[in-house]
Amino acid sequence: MIIEDFSTDFGPFHDRTWLNCAHQGPLPKTAAAEALEAVSWKQAPYELTTERFSEIPQRVKQALGRLIGAPAEEIILGNSASYGMHLLANGIPWNAGDEILLVRGDFPSVSLPWIALESRGVTVRHIEPRGPALGVDELRASISPATRVFCTTWVHSFRGHALDLDTFGEVCRSHGVTFVVNTSQGLGARPLDVGVTPVDAITNVGFKWLCGPYGTGFCWMRPDLQESLEYNQAYWLSMLTADDLAKPQHDLSLPTDLGARRYDVFGTANFFNFKPWAASLEYLLDLSIDRVAAHDQSLVSRFIDGIDRNRYEILSPANGPARSTLIMLSHSDPRQNQSVYQALLDAGIYGALRSGSLRIAPHLHNNDADIDRALGVLNAFRGFP
Numbered sequence: 001m002i003i004e005d006f007s008t009d010f011g012p013f014h015d016r017t018w019l020n021c022a023h024q025g026p027l028p029k030t031a032a033a034e035a036l037e038a039v040s041w042k043q044a045p046y047e048l049t050t051e052r053f054s055e056i057p058q059r060v061k062q063a064l065g066r067l068i069g070a071p072a073e074e075i076i077l078g079n080s081a082s083y084g085m086h087l088l089a090n091g092i093p094w095n096a097g098d099e100i101l102l103v104r105g106d107f108p109s110v111s112l113p114w115i116a117l118e119s120r121g122v123t124v125r126h127i128e129p130r131g132p133a134l135g136v137d138e139l140r141a142s143i144s145p146a147t148r149v150f151c152t153t154w155v156h157s158f159r160g161h162a163l164d165l166d167t168f169g170e171v172c173r174s175h176g177v178t179f180v181v182n183t184s185q186g187l188g189a190r191p192l193d194v195g196v197t198p199v200d201a202i203t204n205v206g207f208k209w210l211c212g213p214y215g216t217g218f219c220w221m222r223p224d225l226q227e228s229l230e231y232n233q234a235y236w237l238s239m240l241t242a243d244d245l246a247k248p249q250h251d252l253s254l255p256t257d258l259g260a261r262r263y264d265v266f267g268t269a270n271f272f273n274f275k276p277w278a279a280s281l282e283y284l285l286d287l288s289i290d291r292v293a294a295h296d297q298s299l300v301s302r303f304i305d306g307i308d309r310n311r312y313e314i315l316s317p318a319n320g321p322a323r324s325t326l327i328m329l330s331h332s333d334p335r336q337n338q339s340v341y342q343a344l345l346d347a348g349i350y351g352a353l354r355s356g357s358l359r360i361a362p363h364l365h366n367n368d369a370d371i372d373r374a375l376g377v378l379n380a381f382r383g384f385p
């Protein structure tokens, strides 16, 4: 298979190789140009028109709606994955004794907003997975009559395992449990359609596989879930514009039909971030996520096929639908992992060290040469005796 090369749409990387998209995705050049345009608007503030205040968030919502198969009006703009997670944790009307199920070892921002509810009489229970990833039978066995929510990551940040949202979602649905998923390590690298996948809410960062600036993110939830939230948020720009302030009197009654936009993060038009993010999203969508996924998976295959298995163990799934774009590996002597990581850095190659293992996370900006460069260093590594 001949891999397509999109690397010239990104960078410059100054002879470095960025294989850590699970931390930060690079901004495509087209988005960088839009960021500069946003700066020019701020340099000449008459460019910050009322129309642009509504256009920019709307453009991001349109793109995100296309990405996940939801109407743009159902997208809630945030600045992180944590934003949407807090909205849910703080907004769901809890009763004493309600139970939330989490997975032990999940990414902290997935768990902490729920753990913080314990002081309100809500029980938080962690499921301890038997193996590297939670099995659907383990979820089924853990659900009790008190379970209201099950929250997990789609792709595990430290194990690289992708959960099958269909099976987990079906189990939740059949037990009347709200299924909340942090999709941050999957969306952009693999397709997701919330119209067919049985999830109730997703939260996502914008700055990893969606190649947006840091400080971007969003949340989507089923409209009935959104309407059931009890959360005091009444942001003036979700119901008025700066032009309304020119009128002799402005109406301060709270509209009841704001829908999801009621929960948009404050500063919704945040030009420096959302203008380039819109461009990044449109860039990915114009390519199509299926094509992006094929590209990324071909890089993952090249890495897994090329790594010296006598010296390294692949810890994340090496095949099948649970395989993601996060490759976790360990030297056969795990004490060497820190030195391996350093050897990569010394060669200008940026992976990550997570939970004592190495993580390689390639995306659209990478090509075969990047993978070969990393393999060259890894397979030649001799380390300390």
Ligand SMILES: Cc1ncc(COP(=O)(O)O)c(C=O)c1O
Pocket (backbone or CB within 6 Å): 022, 023, 079, 080, 081, 082, 083, 107, 109, 110, 153, 155, 157, 182, 184, 185, 205, 217
């Ligand atoms: C699964 C996952 N969720 C969220 C984040 C970041 O969360 P937040 O945007 O809330 O800081 C990360 C990594 O940075 C992650 O791996």
